[in-house]
Amino acid sequence: MIEVRNLSKNYGDRPAIQGLNFSVRKGEVVGFLGPNGAGKSTTMKIITGYMAPSSGEVKVAGFDVFEDPIEVKRRIGYLPESPPVYHDMYVRDYLNFVANLKGVEKNRVKSLVDSALEKTSLTDVRGRLIGNLSKGYKQRVGLAQALVSDPEILVLDEPTVGLDPKQVAEMRQLIRRLKGQHTIILSTHILPEVQASCEKVIIINRGRIVAEDSLDGLARRMSGGGHSVTVRVRRNQDAMAKALGGQLGVVRVANAGNFIEIETDGEEETIERVAGFLVSQGAGLLELRVQSLALEDIFIKLTSSETVLQ
């Protein structure tokens, strides 16, 4: 559905993205993950035909974004970082306007507007001025705007940024419901968002792709089945942290405030050894929590080092 080849974009002489390659198949929900300033929005803007790249090509549904921008734009619904809503318009009028602008056939405008209102649960506020709606509602109007032409592809740029936790949950639920009806690309710097909604994840850092895989595959490959162990002790935390580094099977130890965070090779014996060591040293073990390496750790690992995996 979407093919990106050697995509680069420079702002002046500052490269925003360099040599991106990835593809998205029909019906997939792809999370585009990266820290702020990694080049997520730039990539999205290029895919939607908003701006041209410095080099490389993007094909959407077989159409080149620069040869046939109109055909590409017809197939994409785009929710930019800040929802592109007119504050002095009514929700319904606004969606009508967008539907007409996107060239929806006249006899389908009404039904598509209604279904967009329905999908985003905006039916109750359809007669209100957008400027008077809360941030969460405005975001939903933005999403309804992306949906209103019933596009094959949805490009959502940080759809939950700036929302309160309840609104975030609602927005994620909404995106999950859209799964299967559209091919979705979702950019975010928030990890649980990817875990909540996506099947595939592309991690981007400083303008380059550092990982591209399914969620499970990524977790498996990156952690090597490792565990992350969090330990709290009563005494000698600093000394214990140092000493734990020498234990067999311990990969990394970090002294983080009230806790010691340990990364292990994933063997249960290692955890047993760590616990035994702390008890035998009389450090006063208060708490020991074991988790398999989470996406968050993988993300930090990938974006803080220069390792590139494809």
Next chain:
Amino acid sequence: MRAILTLAGKDLRNLLSSPLFYVIAGLCSVLWSYSYMRNLLEFAEQSRVYMQPGMETGMNLQRAVFLAHISQINLLYVFVVPALTMRLLAEEKRLRTYDLLLTSPISATHIALGKFLAGFGAVSVLTLISLIYPLATRLVAEYPMGPLFAAYLGVLLVAGAYVAVGLFASSLTESVLLSVVLGLIFNILLWFLSQGASGSGTMISSVLEYMSLGQHFLNFIMGAVKLNSLVFLLSLIGVFVFLTQRVVESSRWR
């Protein structure tokens, strides 16, 4: 075409329902009412004098009253039109709704034309208000309609040029304030060009005379629809709409 009309319709509705338009229309009517009344009464007074037996009635409503009225409309438009057009593109950029336009399946030409039509529509409404005065005069005096409509065609074309200039100014910046100031400066520059025409018969001054907005406008006011004036004003509109289209298109490349 549908994209252009959709865009134009939205912006025109927006303009006509904005407090700004009401303030402008209100202030313009107050000014017009005052000066039109005065000119008309003066004309009536003078024509009574000329009506004395043995006097030639060289008086002409078009020249004596409408000319002043239309010059005043023009003067007001130089300042008022940039205020009406300032938000057309600058505000879209500021509110990030520009993203919506640029990712919709419409071309930069559609955007420029749609925006131009919206601005032109709003100014046309204002022009219709100003047409009430000469039309109402028909209740008390007979005069030929032809020259009046020629003059109003001129007003519409010049107003169209101001709209195109204002739209271009609005496309250059994100700041609404800067947009209105730029539009004003461009409009005044257009009139300064005609000042150069009044020099002695050098080549430059005769070229400037062809490019003089004032000269062409005057033809219309005097009731003459000249082809070169028509072409000049239409091209002026075309050039600035085209420049706007280039600026909109260029945002893809930056």
